[in-house]
Amino acid sequence: MASAITQCSISELICSICTDYLTDPVTICCGHRFCNPCLCLLWEDTLTPNCCPVCREISQQMYFKRIIFAEKQAIPTRETVPCQLSSSAMLICGRHQEIKNLICETDRSLLCFLCSQSPRHATHKHYMTKEADEYYRKKLLIQMKSIWKKKQKNQRNLNRETNIIRTWKVFIHLRSMMISAEYPKVCQYLREEEQKHLEGLAREGRIVFQQLKISQSRMAKMSVLLRRMFEKLKEMSCKAHVNLPQDLGDIMKRNEFLRLVMPQPVNPQLSAWTITGMSERLNFFRVYITLDHKICSNHKLLFEDLRHLQCSLDDTDMSCTPTSTQYTSSWGAQILTSGKHYWEVDLKDSCNWVIGLCREAWTKRNDMRLDSEGIFLLLCLKVDDHFSLLSTSPLLPHYIPRPQGWLGVFLDYECGIVSFVNVAQSSLICSFLSRIFYFPLRPFICHGSK
Numbered sequence: 001m002a003s004a005i006t007q008c009s010i011s012e013l014i015c016s017i018c019t020d021y022l023t024d025p026v027t028i029c030c031g032h033r034f035c036n037p038c039l040c041l042l043w044e045d046t047l048t049p050n051c052c053p054v055c056r057e058i059s060q061q062m063y064f065k066r067i068i069f070a071e072k073q074a075i076p077t078r079e080t081v082p083c084q085l086s087s088s089a090m091l092i093c094g095r096h097q098e099i100k101n102l103i104c105e106t107d108r109s110l111l112c113f114l115c116s117q118s119p120r121h122a123t124h125k126h127y128m129t130k131e132a133d134e135y136y137r138k139k140l141l142i143q144m145k146s147i148w149k150k151k152q153k154n155q156r157n158l159n160r161e162t163n164i165i166r167t168w169k170v171f172i173h174l175r176s177m178m179i180s181a182e183y184p185k186v187c188q189y190l191r192e193e194e195q196k197h198l199e200g201l202a203r204e205g206r207i208v209f210q211q212l213k214i215s216q217s218r219m220a221k222m223s224v225l226l227r228r229m230f231e232k233l234k235e236m237s238c239k240a241h242v243n244l245p246q247d248l249g250d251i252m253k254r255n256e257f258l259r260l261v262m263p264q265p266v267n268p269q270l271s272a273w274t275i276t277g278m279s280e281r282l283n284f285f286r287v288y289i290t291l292d293h294k295i296c297s298n299h300k301l302l303f304e305d306l307r308h309l310q311c312s313l314d315d316t317d318m319s320c321t322p323t324s325t326q327y328t329s330s331w332g333a334q335i336l337t338s339g340k341h342y343w344e345v346d347l348k349d350s351c352n353w354v355i356g357l358c359r360e361a362w363t364k365r366n367d368m369r370l371d372s373e374g375i376f377l378l379l380c381l382k383v384d385d386h387f388s389l390l391s392t393s394p395l396l397p398h399y400i401p402r403p404q405g406w407l408g409v410f411l412d413y414e415c416g417i418v419s420f421v422n423v424a425q426s427s428l429i430c431s432f433l434s435r436i437f438y439f440p441l442r443p444f445i446c447h448g449s450k
Contacts, residue, residue: 013025013033015033015034015035015038016032016034016053016054017034017035017038017039017042017053018035018038018238020035020238022034022035023035023036023037023038023141023234023237023238024036024037024141024144024237026039028052029052029057030052030054030055030057032052032053032054032055034053035234037144037148037230037233037234037237038234039053040148040230041227041230041231041234044227091110093111093112093114093115095114095115096112096114096115098112098113098114098115099112100112100115101113101128102115102116102126102127102128103126103127103128104116104121104124104125104126105124105125105126105127106121106124106125107124111126137237139252140233140236140237140251141237143233143251143252143255144230144233144234144237146255147226147229147230147233147255147258148226148230150226150258150259150262151223151226151227151230153262154219154222154223154226154262154263155219155223157219157263157264157265158216158219158220158223160265161212161215161216161219161265161266162216164212164268165209165212165213165216168205168208168209168212168268169205169209171396171397171399172201172202172205174396175201175270175398175430176198176201176202177433178428178430178431178433179194179197179198179201179428180194180198181417181431181433182275182278182419182428182431183197183275185281190276190277193275193276197273197275200271200273201270201273204270204271205270208266208268208269208270208399211266211268212266212268215263215264215265215266218263219263219265222258222261222262222263225258226258229254229255229258233251236251267386268399269399269400269401270399270400271400272400272401272422272425272427273427274425274426274427275426275427275428276426278421278426278427278428279408279421279423279426282342282408282410282421283342284342285339285340285341285342285410286342286343286344287334287341287342287343288343289332289333289334289343289443290332290333290334291330291331291332291333292330292331292332292333293330328446328447329444329445329446330444330445330446331363331442331443331444332442332443332444334442334443335360335440335441335442336357336411336413336440336441336442336443337413337440337441338413338414339413339414340410340411340412340413341410341411341413342408342409342410342411343408343409343443344406344407344408344409344423345406345407345408345409345445346405346406347403347404347405347406347407347447349404349405350380350447351380351382351387352380352381352382352447353379353380353445353446353447354377354378354379354380354444354445354446354447355377355378355407355409355420355444355445355446356375356376356377356378356392356409356418356420356443356444357375357376357377357409357411357418357441357442357443357444358374358375358376358377358441358442358444359374359375359439359440359441359442360439360440360441360442361374361439362374362375362442362444363442370392370395371394371395372392373393374439375392375393375444376391376392376393376418376432376435376441377391377392377444378390378391378407378420378429378430379391379392380402387402389402389429389430391420391430391432393432396430398429398430400429401422403422403423403424403425403429404424405423405424406423406424407420407421407422407423407429408420408421408422408423409421409443411441413437413441416432416433416434416435416436416437417431417432417433417434417435418431418432418435419431419432
């Protein structure tokens with residue numbers, strides 16, 4: 001009976017992935033135990049949802065429950081594996097024929113008791129090999145976790161760059177269309193300026209695209225390097241403890257070097273080109289929008305929906321919590337059904353805001369979402385120290401400087417155009433082109449904390 005119990009206890013300490021004793025053991029949702037490094041590497045290589053290698057039960061998230069074994073159980077671990085017996089001959093001091101059971105803290109060399117009393121080591125601090133092994137093994141596991149976190153962050157950055165690259169040419173093409181639609185409205189002598197603007201946009205687009213490609217390549221190489229280093233640390237953690245002190249110093253130096261050379265994601269942003277005469281032309285259609293205070297609505301869903309799209313819940317390096325949950329929503333008193341109209345809004349350095357036009361029917365609803373029809377909005381959201389500009393119908397990011405101070409809104413109802421202008425720089429932010437308006441529109445503004 002005792003033999004059966006011992007055999008059962010030992011089997012619980014075997015990782016089914018590497019078929020060896022557990023290293024940094026964790027328990028997943030189904031109750032099976034594995035080495036933390038083994039499970040991380042296995043799930044990273046799996047394209048399907050994360051599932052248990054034994055019972056195939058799907059785990060919704062990589063949530064690990066740490067395992068703590070009582071010392072009184074005397075269950076064998078890697079430290080007590082018989083492989084130490086084969087290397088015991090290496091622990092005998094060739095000079096004194098004594099067992100090397102001490103480690104010097106200064107040069108991390110193995111010593112017998114007589115060697116530790118020699119003039120060279122007498123003033124140094126010494127540890128028993130078993131105590132030192134546990135101390136260095138814990139430091140090794142800490143380094144492994146640090147490397148894995150860096151690799152996950154690098155992978156998130158790599159995914160972000162890849163997503164931008166996939167849509168970058170489409171964005172440049174669409175922005176070229178928006179700019180091209182603006183210039184025929186002005187005099188013929190501005191054709192030369194239009195050409196320079198488009199050439200500058202194309203040139204900037206190529207430069208930023210190249211930067212994104214280089215950044216993507218660096219992150220891909222760093223991902224491979226971090227994985228190799230993590231696998232090496234895992235291999236070292238399985239070796240006999242006598243090799244750990246000598247190797248740990250080099251590993252820590254390499255980890256510090258990787259921290260310094262970790263590639264950072266590119267924050268692409270195009271220049272805000274001034275369009276000559278645009279402000280003067282729009283001022284011919286200036287109107288003064290008044291607010292209808294009888295219409296009360298709370299559109300926090302706009303910001304919550306936007307934060308949900310901008311932030312990932314597993315990204316611990318980015319905070320998605322707003323500094324304030326209070327937002328002021330206002331509707332214009334004017335109902336627009338025809339003609340050309342231009343008005344300006346003072347943003348007062350607000351960090352989070354939504355400005356534009358919505359179909360008049362939305363004044364009676366509080367469930368406006370970014371995928372709704374009949375909304376033509378420009379949105380600004382601050383996450384940490386980064387500002388994002390987006391437009392709706394469909395949701396599209398704009399990699400240009402955000403306006404500060406006054407923002408201009410232009411509506412050409414018959415031509416189906418809604419444009420947003422940076423008043424201070426007399427530059428185009430974005431335009432909704434070739435729309436068909438068959439419903440009344442109301443100006444809309446919603447702003448949050450400054």
